[in-house]
Amino acid sequence: MSVEEDTAIHGRLLGTVRGPQDVKRMTAEQLDILAAEIRDFLIAKVSRTGGHVGPNLGVVELTLAMHRVFDSPRDRLLFDTGHQAYVHKILTGRQDGFDRLRQRGGLSGYPSQAESEHDLVENSHASTALSYADGLAKAYALRGEQRSVVAVVGDGALTGGMCWEALNNIATAGNSLVIVVNDNGRSYSPTIGGLADHLSSLRLNPGYEKILDTVKDALGSTPLVGRPMYEVLHAVKKGIKDAVAPQAMFEDLGIKYVGPVDGHDLEAVESALRAAKNFGGPVIVHAVTRKGYGYRPAEEDEADCFHGPGAFDVETGKLVAAPSVKWTHVFADELVAIADSRPDVVGITAAMAEPTGIAKLARKHPGRVYDVGIAEQHAVTSAAGLALGGLHPVVAVYATFLNRAFDQVLLDVAMHKLPVTFVLDRAGITGPDGPSHYGMWDMSVFGVVPGLRIAAPRDAASLREELREAVAVDDGPTIVRFPTGTVAADLPAVRRVGPVDVLTESARVDVLLVAVGSFGQLGMEVAARVAEQGYGVTVVDPRWVRPVPAELVELAAAHRLVVTVEDGVRVGGVGDALAQAMRDADVRVPLRDLGVPADWHPHGTRAQILADLGLTAQDVARDVTGWISRLDAQQDEPVSLPAGGSGAHN
Numbered sequence: 001m002s003v004e005e006d007t008a009i010h011g012r013l014l015g016t017v018r019g020p021q022d023v024k025r026m027t028a029e030q031l032d033i034l035a036a037e038i039r040d041f042l043i044a045k046v047s048r049t050g051g052h053v054g055p056n057l058g059v060v061e062l063t064l065a066m067h068r069v070f071d072s073p074r075d076r077l078l079f080d081t082g083h084q085a086y087v088h089k090i091l092t093g094r095q096d097g098f099d100r101l102r103q104r105g106g107l108s109g110y111p112s113q114a115e116s117e118h119d120l121v122e123n124s125h126a127s128t129a130l131s132y133a134d135g136l137a138k139a140y141a142l143r144g145e146q147r148s149v150v151a152v153v154g155d156g157a158l159t160g161g162m163c164w165e166a167l168n169n170i171a172t173a174g175n176s177l178v179i180v181v182n183d184n185g186r187s188y189s190p191t192i193g194g195l196a197d198h199l200s201s202l203r204l205n206p207g208y209e210k211i212l213d214t215v216k217d218a219l220g221s222t223p224l225v226g227r228p229m230y231e232v233l234h235a236v237k238k239g240i241k242d243a244v245a246p247q248a249m250f251e252d253l254g255i256k257y258v259g260p261v262d263g264h265d266l267e268a269v270e271s272a273l274r275a276a277k278n279f280g281g282p283v284i285v286h287a288v289t290r291k292g293y294g295y296r297p298a299e300e301d302e303a304d305c306f307h308g309p310g311a312f313d314v315e316t317g318k319l320v321a322a323p324s325v326k327w328t329h330v331f332a333d334e335l336v337a338i339a340d341s342r343p344d345v346v347g348i349t350a351a352m353a354e355p356t357g358i359a360k361l362a363r364k365h366p367g368r369v370y371d372v373g374i375a376e377q378h379a380v381t382s383a384a385g386l387a388l389g390g391l392h393p394v395v396a397v398y399a400t401f402l403n404r405a406f407d408q409v410l411l412d413v414a415m416h417k418l419p420v421t422f423v424l425d426r427a428g429i430t431g432p433d434g435p436s437h438y439g440m441w442d443m444s445v446f447g448v449v450p451g452l453r454i455a456a457p458r459d460a461a462s463l464r465e466e467l468r469e470a471v472a473v474d475d476g477p478t479i480v481r482f483p484t485g486t487v488a489a490d491l492p493a494v495r496r497v498g499p500v501d502v503l504t505e506s507a508r509v510d511v512l513l514v515a516v517g518s519f520g521q522l523g524m525e526v527a528a529r530v531a532e533q534g535y536g537v538t539v540v541d542p543r544w545v546r547p548v549p550a551e552l553v554e555l556a557a558a559h560r561l562v563v564t565v566e567d568g569v570r571v572g573g574v575g576d577a578l579a580q581a582m583r584d585a586d587v588r589v590p591l592r593d594l595g596v597p598a599d600w601h602p603h604g605t606r607a608q609i610l611a612d613l614g615l616t617a618q619d620v621a622r623d624v625t626g627w628i629s630r631l632d633a634q635q636d637e638p639v640s641l642p643a644g645g646s647g648a649h650n
């Protein structure tokens with residue numbers, strides 16, 4: 001087809017795709033054009049909203065092939081982690097939603113049952129798809145239903161232990177099930193570890209040479225990373241050339257292995273999938289793909305191949321947002337400063353060295369950071385081992401992902417009173433990634449762990465200070481948790497009472513406002529607004545929220561009303577814990593706790609969600625004024641607070 005003809009229909013085919021049936025009837029030539037249109041579409045749309053553009057550019061052909069070979073939604077297509085389901089969304093009638101991708105009221109960045117019957121599971125935490133698939137295949141077998149189950153899993157997600165627990169069971173069950181390994185050699189950064197090496201060894205299959213050549217040709221055109229990456233692939237291959245037959249591991253388990261196939265060769269992927277579909281047992285289709293395929297800035301992005309950038313300029317690939325100092329940066333710099341003088345301090349990351357900032361420590365002190373893969377549970381118990389061995393590990397993860405390792409934190413670390421510091425980035429309300437990514441459970445969930453101390457810094461200075469205090473603790477674990485985004489401006493304390501910072505106080509002692517973490521500034525605004533109504537507010541930042549500081553209870557006893565504000569769930573949160581400590585100390589001052597209801601909160605910006613929850617200075621000031629003025633009105637009555645306001649329990 002001539003360039004003119006190509007251009008003439010460019011973009012038109014995609015508009016005709018309203019569902020999977022539309023791609024089933026396309027010719028090979030049309031499909032090639034469609035794949036290009038999908039890439040253009042992805043780049044154009046995600047450049048405006050931000051999102052997982054790199055992973056999705058890599059699965060265009062895979063997803064097309066899956067929808068051609070299988071019949072979704074009768075056949076079940078599962079995407080591990082779910083961040084690479086954009087193409088699936090495009091092919092299942094959701095193109096129009098991409099203008100509001102990850103925005104309030106718009107398309108979710110992950111599979112969503114509410115959006116489509118083609119989405120079965122609502123994931124986003126990695127390494128679950130094979131377990132879902134195992135259960136689904138068992139259910140269909142037991143119910144006598146002829147439906148295929150297909151799970152796409154990345155080489156990164158395959159480093160998660162659940163995948164291996166699932167494979168073990170899938171093999172034993174022997175049900176018909178197709179596992180597509182989307183092997184791009186990367187998680188965010190290159191996937192490392194024994195498994196990654198093994199996957200490379202799978203490429204020893206004769207087809208590998210062909211794929212390596214393809215990759216070499218393609219990479220040759222990307223001067224920055226092309227040559228080194230090829231060398232790495234080749235070195236890995238040479239290094240393990242004497243290894244056991246690569247597919248043996250899966251086939252010994254009882255899982256048929258097909259591949260490797262070039263994941264950008266639609267015909268090859270389709271024929272592998274058709275073979276797998278008809279096999280009648282569990283099959284692994286090993287597809288080799290390239291993250292960011294077809295968009296040069298993504299392919300050449302060494303950090304993470306545009307894994308999940310914010311809005312960017314399509315021409316240059318440069319991020320639109322002006323750079324700012326993030327909480328992550330402050331942590332990363334301080335950790336390096338601490339490690340410079342503390343040779344026992346080491347770092348652990350679960351496949352997120354750059355996003356958590358721990359990469360900075362790795363650059364300064366190579367050999368003192370361990371990337372364990374997407375394996376939070378292992379990270380925690382491995383940290384326990386490091387601590388038992390005389391080191392002080394700093395485990396840097398997103399708050400939402402530490403939930404996975406509760407038992408390990410509880411028993412393997414805390415019960416042994418081991419000095420491990422957990423640094424929880426993206427704590428509290430995060431935003432566009434939606435309900436599963438909110439780091440709002442940590443203070444409740446880990447609040448029950450005996451001997452665990454939790455710090456919630458309010459600004460850069462307190463983050464530095466609390467991190468130093470945390471790594472100085474040598475008789476048990478600590479958590480330092482902070483939110484996403486630009487770090488709050490420094491807010492100095494007027495005085496300190498025990499560990500508690502007093503941020504402002506007045507001659508009148510009416511309300512004690514306990515502002516947790518980054519709510520310090522909100523507390524100041526609330527105090528100013530409430531003061532206009534004639535009431536005095538003392539704003540404190542407890543700094544260490546667990547265990548509840550005795551001084552906080554004493555401060556509470558000296559006020560007429562206590563109000564806590566946190567961006568963690570209210571059940572078992574800081575407010576709950578303070579109320580309990582006050583009851584235990586027989587302090588009968590009424591307390592209202594403002595925080596996040598234990599519910600599934602939709603995606604949106606952090607500011608939008610906080611506003612929805614009534615966690616703005618204006619809302620909190622209104623609540624506080626209402627409560628304290630009603631207390632005044634009831635002065636001679638027994639103390640009881642009226643219902644209402646956003647602090648009502650639910």
Ligand SMILES: Cc1ncc(C[n+]2csc(CCOP(=O)(O)OP(=O)(O)O)c2C)c(N)n1
Nearest residue numbers: 055124125126154155156157186187188351
């Ligand atoms: C339990 C958990 N830990 C960390 C993450 C963060 N995360 C999202 S995608 C990703 C890398 C996934 O790599 P891979 O499965 O190979 O998919 P790719 O993006 O390369 O297509 C990570 C670490 C997560 N989603 N879930």
